[in-house]
Amino acid sequence: MFSLVGQKASAQLSAQKHIVYLHGKIIEDQGREAISEAFGKYELDSILAAFKAINAVVYCEIRNTNADPKRYAKRVSKQIDSLIAIGVRPKNITIVGASKGAIIASHISSFNTHLINYVFLAGNNAYQEQNNNWKFHGQVLSIFDASDDIAGKSYQYWKDKDNYTTTFEEIELNTGLGHGFLYKPLTEWMEPTKKWIAKQKL
Template sequence: MKISVVMGILFCSTMFGCGRQSDERFIFFLHNRFLEEHELNESHPEFGRTEYNEILEEFEKSGFKVISEKRNGNVNAREYAITVVSQIDSLISIGTEPEKITIVGTSKGGYIAQYVSTLANNPELNFVFVASFNNSDLDNLPAINYCGRILTIFEKTDPFGVSAVERKERSTCIISHFKEVELNTGLGHGFLFQPLKDWIEPTIQWAHGNYELN
């Protein structure tokens, strides 16, 4: 298991200076459900292996400090989100500006990220929700309330390939930036198993504060 920055030790350390602002930008990456229930080298029967380490490396190559772990078992999305919010709060408490923190989630990880958005309730944080919205969520997950600078990425051939505009419009928090990117890779839900430029590049731009997306 690769953990770029170990979850749970984001306090005063040689890596994170205490009480001072830093130019470093952080990405919290939350992976999909399949990897949660399988080993790193196992392949999905349709989509292949989740290229988790390769995805983290793409973010690291772009200069981000990446905070991630391989979840194990069928974790509760909201409960897991609480632990992520705690890590975010720790970063902010030692001087990291919230606009330099981006929470990226794919599939189930995207749902965890949506709960992070709801619970953190911080309009300055950045979020990227990848393949993690279905119209039925409005009724089935009424507690989710988008808050922050929100980018959603979805694939035209994916059952979760729909706009989340209605969720955004039902949310009560300030959303100063909201953008959606619709892909057409033909890979269905499998597009997020790989570090495809189609979704990695807009994610990186968003995390760098480019809210217009080139």
């Protein structure tokens, strides 16, 4: 995703917002131009462009097919550590995970103790609650859509459990787009995400 071994962050790089975007599984299966029969095109490039428009450094890697969530999360977590090691402030780092990407982000938040920021988009359901024991760190914003029958469950279960978050907020959407709401940079989730990123300060 990004290699920072031996590098030092410039003053500008340290002060900038850094966003790691973790895409949904369909991108693993079909590649960058993925199209769902149910939800249409996954507008990955438009999503990344929307984040770059706020003058953030944006990282996004196309994962291999059937990437293991825990293993991939450990890899990203080490890269986050490397950003902090070269001087990027933790609260200038945000991981935005969508669908499977949100599950990966949840694993990262559970075992990385740095106070970085997270946005979980449509990553919770009964299966996740039954098969994980996440204890989140940092600042967490969860966003889900009431019409989503794949991962449209509130994160209240996780908010009520023991965790190490300094802030844990949630937004419920009602776009009527089901799981497809995260396939494009909709104002409904993009604007609160941008505000979440902007307001996290040391």
